Amino acid sequence: MRPLVEPHLTALLPYVPGKPIEETEREYGVTNIAKLASNENCLGTSPLATSAVRAMLDKAHLYPDAGAFALKARIAQFHDVEPKHIVIGNGTNELITLLCRLLLAKGDVLVNAWPSFVCYRMGGRQQGATEVAVPLTADFDYDLDGLAAAINSEVRTKLVFLANPNNPTGRCFTHSELLAFLAKIPNDVVVVIDEAYAEYVNLDDAVDAVAVVKRRPRTVMLRTFSKAYGLGAYRVGYAIGDVEVMDLLDRLRDAFNVSSLAQVAATAALDDVEFVHRSRSHNDAQRPVLAEGLIARGLIVTPSQTNFLMVTLPDDAGIDLPSLNVALLRRALIVRPVANYGLPRSFRVTIGAADENQRLLTALDAVFAEARAGAPAGSP
Numbered sequence: 097m098r099p100l101v102e103p104h105l106t107a108l109l110p111y112v113p114g115k116p117i118e119e120t121e122r123e124y125g126v127t128n129i130a131k132l133a134s135n136e137n138c139l140g141t142s143p144l145a146t147s148a149v150r151a152m153l154d155k156a157h158l159y160p161d162a163g164a165f166a167l168k169a170r171i172a173q174f175h176d177v178e179p180k181h182i183v184i185g186n187g188t189n190e191l192i193t194l195l196c197r198l199l200l201a202k203g204d205v206l207v208n209a210w211p212s213f214v215c216y217r218m219g220g221r222q223q224g225a226t227e228v229a230v231p232l233t234a235d236f237d238y239d240l241d242g243l244a245a246a247i248n249s250e251v252r253t254k255l256v257f258l259a260n261p262n263n264p265t266g267r268c269f270t271h272s273e274l275l276a277f278l279a280k281i282p283n284d285v286v287v288v289i290d291e292a293y294a295e296y297v298n299l300d301d302a303v304d305a306v307a308v309v310k311r312r313p314r315t316v317m318l319r320t321f322s323k324a325y326g327l328g329a330y331r332v333g334y335a336i337g338d339v340e341v342m343d344l345l346d347r348l349r350d351a352f353n354v355s356s357l358a359q360v361a362a363t364a365a366l367d368d369v370e371f372v373h374r375s376r377s378h379n380d381a382q383r384p385v386l387a388e389g390l391i392a393r394g395l396i397v398t399p400s401q402t403n404f405l406m407v408t409l410p411d412d413a414g415i416d417l418p419s420l421n422v423a424l425l426r427r428a429l430i431v432r433p434v435a436n437y438g439l440p441r442s443f444r445v446t447i448g449a450a451d452e453n454q455r456l457l458t459a460l461d462a463v464f465a466e467a468r469a470g471a472p473a474g475s476p
């Protein structure tokens with residue numbers, strides 16, 4: 097018999113999401129769970145988005161606008177670009193997969209940093225592309241010189257993903273650093289700047305990706321409604337890029353890839369300046385509280401420009417990460433171990449509501465006290 101599929105497809109690994117609340121309730125018999133695993137907005141959903149969706153619930157028999165006219169027009173206004181520069185995706189995730197499908201064939205090279213968002217790697221592997229993964233620096237920053245060298249040493253490089261800020265580290269590069277990097281990159285290489293956490297960034301020299309897209313045609317910016325706008329369940333993200341790339345990308349997507357509910361939610365959310373402002377202020381206030389609490393308990397915290405922190409257990413913590421994770425799950429707290437990013441002693445934690453952050457710190461006190469007393473791992 098002929099093989100069912102090509103070997104690069106049998107080698108694919110599934111995406112590992114944050115542990116769902118319902119599964120944790122079933123497995124650990126707990127309620128009142130604080131899910132701090134997927135960088136969702138702890139303030140909930142944009143209220144303007146929810147009202148807009150309510151107003152159209154009885155129109156669910158109609159197919160969505162395949163061209164997402166109203167949403168594109170609103171995004172165009174928001175970023176001061178023309179709608180033809182925009183493609184709407186079923187989450188940014190879909191756009192990442194489609195960019196890989198569009199640009200990578202077997203033998204082409206995808207250049208990526210590592211650890212960085214795992215979906216870039218997954219998209220490249222689906223195409224049978226070769227991935228060149230350039231390690232982050234010791235401080236978990238992008239090694240932009242290393243990336244430029246990797247791109248230039250491999251003529252088959254077609255596509256580069258830059259997560260800024262990066263997931264799972266929360267680190268960010270500046271606009272000047274990006275420009276210095278791009279000056280070294282051949283013009284025909286497509287550079288994707290994934291700004292899933294852009295709304296949380298506090299930097300004087302923050303990247304202005306739209307300005308870069310306007311100057312360098314083969315640059316694509318990605319944004320999502322899943323984080324600061326609180327629309328993770330709706331699945332909406334968008335790409336802004338040159339018309340040549342965007343037109344091709346748009347032809348690859350399914351006609352009705354984004355539901356009407358998602359389209360109206362996202363359109364309204366862009367008007368919800370108050371909600372985004374509140375989300376950002378909450379994050380600015382709570383991120384240092386959580387970081388300092390974690391540091392006070394002996395944990396190593398990577399400085400972050402996002403709504404999450406990457407946290408590392410020191411060698412003398414007296415507990416390993418899988419045991420710590422189980423102990424937290426038993427206390428109804430879901431964080432995200434990042435062993436699959438090659439960081440076996442680290443986890444990622446979303447900045448939660450003030451009481452959730454405090455619950456995590458209190459739980460850590462109990463878990464570390466038990467570890468010191470030699471109690472069985474995970475017992476509440």
Ligand SMILES: Cc1ncc(COP(=O)(O)O)c(C=O)c1O
Pocket residue numbers: 134135186187188189190213259261262263290292319320321322328331332333
């Ligand atoms: C860097 C980065 N890009 C993209 C995404 C995907 O976002 P979306 O919900 O729009 O698919 C995430 C989600 O965690 C992310 O961290």
